[in-house]
């Protein structure tokens with residue numbers, strides 16, 4: 001990303017942090033005033049949204065240096081599910097997983113892979129506001145000599161005319177969506193030499209299929225950017 005853009009991102013984040021902490025301070029001082037409390041909560045929530053937009057933009061324009069290591073996928077799958085567990089519970093979404101025992105180790109940048117995986121999980125949860133099932137499966141994919149990770153939800157599904165656009169930056173069908181979640185996730189999976197496919201049946205759910213190759217090191221050395 002251009003230094004100018006990075007500078008602007010920085011300059012926007014600072015006042016956002018001040019807005020947020022000031023609103024939080026005021027919230028602590030409010031006594032017996034529900035309206036004011038709600039207004040302050042709106043300020044906090046909006047500043048968090050704005051902060052996320054800036055972070056996504058920065059990540060999209062200039063992905064962080066990558067840090068690949070040979071490691072198992074299983075604990076990462078578990079960690080991601082743990083991170084969305086609270087939200088799943090409030091939404092009455094049942095989480096489940098099935099991870100094959102014989103999975104080979106993969107060459108992964110854990111932090112970034114987790115970011116992609118969480119984006120898939122959050123999209124799945126977004127599609128099930130009134131409950132449902134979210135299932136993650138990982139198994140060997142012998143025909144591609146790699147590992148297949150599937151994130152399956154029983155949510156509202158993706159209509160055919162939407163499916164062709166979901167990887168476009170800033171495409172979103174959600175009221176508060178930015179539309180960078182999938183482009184970022186797809187870029188991360190690609191930087192791992194993998195690919196992502198989507199299968200969906202409107203009103204029945206969506207299946208995100210991530211195919212990861214088994215390889216010893218990334219093509220461009222350890223600190224490449226994709």
Ligand SMILES: Nc1ncnc2c1ncn2[C@@H]1O[C@H](COP(=O)(O)OP(=O)(O)OP(=O)(O)O)[C@@H](O)[C@H]1O
Nearest residue numbers: 123124127157166172173177178179180181182206
């Ligand atoms: N599991 C899913 N079920 C239904 N629709 C989905 C699913 N995953 C993605 N989509 C569709 O793809 C669109 C793009 O997804 P993407 O994650 O890029 O953006 P977003 O979720 O709308 O916003 P954000 O930037 O907050 O992630 C979504 O708005 C939604 O219409």
Ligand SMILES: [Mg+2]
Nearest residue numbers: 119123181182
């Ligand atoms: Mg998303």
